[in-house]
Structures are given as structure tokens and as C-alpha cells.
Amino acid sequence: xxxxxxxxxxxxxxxxxxxxxxxxxxxxxxxxxxxxxxxxxxxxxxxxxxxxxxxxxxxxxxxxxxxxxxxxxxxxxxxxxxxxxxxxxxxxxxxxxxxxxxxxxxxxxxxxxxxxxxxxxxxxxxxxxxxxxxxxxxxxxxxxxxxxxxxxxxxxxxxxxxxxxxxxxxxxxxxxxxxxxxxxxxxxxxxxxxxxxxxxxxxxxxxxxxxxxxxxxxxxxxxxxxxxxxxxxxxxxxxxxxxxxxxxxxxxxxxxxxxxxxxxxxxxxxxxxxxxxxxxxxxxxxxxxxxxxxxxxxxxxx
Numbered sequence: 001x002x003x004x005x006x007x008x009x010x011x012x013x014x015x016x017x018x019x020x021x022x023x024x025x026x027x028x029x030x031x032x033x034x035x036x037x038x039x040x041x042x043x044x045x046x047x048x049x050x051x052x053x054x055x056x057x058x059x060x061x062x063x064x065x066x067x068x069x070x071x072x073x074x075x076x077x078x079x080x081x082x083x084x085x086x087x088x089x090x091x092x093x094x095x096x097x098x099x100x101x102x103x104x105x106x107x108x109x110x111x112x113x114x115x116x117x118x119x120x121x122x123x124x125x126x127x128x129x130x131x132x133x134x135x136x137x138x139x140x141x142x143x144x145x146x147x148x149x150x151x152x153x154x155x156x157x158x159x160x161x162x163x164x165x166x167x168x169x170x171x172x173x174x175x176x177x178x179x180x181x182x183x184x185x186x187x188x189x190x191x192x193x194x195x196x197x198x199x200x201x202x203x204x205x206x207x208x209x210x211x212x213x214x215x216x217x218x219x220x221x222x223x224x225x226x227x228x229x230x231x232x233x234x235x236x237x238x239x240x241x242x243x244x245x246x247x248x249x250x251x252x253x254x255x256x257x258x259x260x261x262x263x264x265x266x267x268x269x270x271x272x273x274x275x276x277x278x279x280x281x282x283x284x285x286x287x288x289x290x291x292x293x294x295x296x297x298x299x300x301x302x
Contacts, residue, residue, distance in 0.1 A: 023147035052124035059100025075100035098125030163261035170264030177209030205239035215278025
């Protein structure tokens with residue numbers, strides 16, 4: 001089985017040659033590369049989906065508070081909102097779900113890097129919001145939800161091959177930006193079953209996070225990371241909406257990823273996870289850094 005690809009075009013050519021759909025081919029590829037059968041690959045996807053669902057539930061049931069105090073139950077507040085200004089349940093669920101999962105990550109809970117810990121709430125938050133609002137029969141064991149994960153993985157694999165998924169190498173455009181592209185593509189596939197539309201939604205999403213700095217306050221993956229998961233989940237839903245209206249990205253996905261790589265290479269090291277620029281160097285950011293270096297003396301007993 002030929003498994004190597006570095007572009008959407010090359011990937012979809014391989015899929016067509018095999019006579020399979022995109023998620024089926026990705027699962028077959030994973031089985032080939034790992035020496036497992038496809039059923040075992042699906043079982044692993046189901047296991048990881050279940051982990052994200054558990055994290056989601058924890059984020060609401062136990063409002064998360066980190067040692068730094070920078071993460072403090074935002075997901076529970078979002079979820080409890082009685083009269084949100086935007087009256088769309090998919091939108092509201094996606095934002096709250098993305099934050100809930102990432103707050104659990106920030107507080108040392110068990111999550112799935114999707115594709116990274118700092119962006120771990122976006123893809124599963126979107127998928128579970130879609131499930132809870134649009135297709136309640138789906139579960140971690142549903143092939144359809146597993147296929148959506150495989151589509152997200154295909155998009156992430158192209159980004160990894162052409163650019164990077166590392167904030168230290170490419171800024172947050174490579175973490176939360178990539179996750180939003182993966183999530184929008186997964187939802188576009190759920191909505192249409194069309195691989196071309198999945199990559200179109202991903203292109204629309206990724207274009208609009210280009211240049212996003214990675215500037216974590218005090219080097220902690222909390223600010224702006226946790227709330228950024230909500231913002232980029234929103235980005236993914238905008239991309240999905242545009243794609244559903246038949247709006248095409250003027251720049252193809254492969255070219256968008258190449259642009260992301262070029263921008264990441266041009267970015268200052270101070271804006272790539274070093275905590276030496278941007279929000280990390282604001283007066284508040286420096287105060288938090290000093291408190292961290294002192295062991296957070298005002299933190300509650302754990």
C-alpha cells in the first residue's frame with residue numbers, strides 16, 4: 001500500500017486509486033502502518049473519543065481551577081448561560097465544549113492531543129457539539145463519528161507534512177489554527193460526505209488564522225490558549241457555514257498550508273511558544289511569571 005503524501009491533491013489521488021472514500025482509506029493506511037486490522041484501528045479511535053467525552057463531562061461537572069488561577073471554570077459559566085446573545089445551540093455548545101476539554105488539559109486531566117494539548121478542545125468540542133445538537137444517535141463506537149476523526153486526521157497529516165503542528169516551530173496558527181482546520185473539515189464531511197468540501201472548509205478556516213502568535217503567559221498553556229480554543233471553534237463553524245453555502249476558498253488548501261509554513265518561518269522566535277513576546281510580556285503576563293517563579297504563594301492548597 002502506498003501511504004506517503006504531502007498534499008491534498010496527492011492524498012485524494014491515492015484515495016481514488018484505492019476506490020475507497022477518504023476516511024476508509026485513512027483507516028486502512030493506519031492499519032497498514034501499525035500492523036493492526038481496521039477493526040482495531042476503529043477501536044482505538046473509539047477509545048480516544050471516549051477520553052475526550054469524559055474530559056468534556058469533567059469540565060462541566062467540576063469547574064476547573066489551575067494552580068495559577070488563570071484557568072477558573074470558564075466552561076461551566078458558558079454552559080450555564082441561560083440567555084446567550086447568540087441563539088444557536090451548535091455554536092454555543094461548540095464554544096463551551098472546546099473550553100471544557102481544554103480546561104481539563106490545563107489542569108492536568110486526561111485528554112487527547114488533537115493535534116496538540118494546547119489545541120485539544122477544538123476538534124472533539126466541535127464533534128461532540130455536532131453529535132449533541134444534530135445527530136444524537138452517534139457515539140464513540142459509531143463508524144460515522146470515527147470517520148469524521150479520520151478526516152480530521154487526514155487534514156492534520158497534510159499540515160504536518162507541508163508545514164508543522166508545533167507552536168514552537170510555527171506559532172499558534174500551527175496548533176489552534178490547524179485544529180480549527182481539522183475540525184471544520186470533519187464537520188463539512190459529516191454535513192456532506194464529500195472530501196473536497198472537507199478540504200475547502202479547512203482552507204477557509206486556516207486562511208483566517210494565519211500569523212497567529214503563540215505567546216503563552218508565563219509559559220503556561222492557559223492564557224490565551226484555553227479561551228482561544230473557543231475562538232477557533234467559532235472560526236471552524238464560520239468556515240463550515242461558508243462551505244455549506246457553496247463558497248469556495250480562492251486559494252487551495254495546499255497553498256494555504258504552504259503560506260502558513262512561510263509565515264511561521266518569518267515569525268520572530270519570541271512569538272513561537274517562548275513566552276518572550278506578545279501577551280507573555282505584558283505587565284500582567286510578567287506579574288504571573290513572577291508569581292510562578294515564587295511558587296504561586298497565593299494559590300489554594302491542592
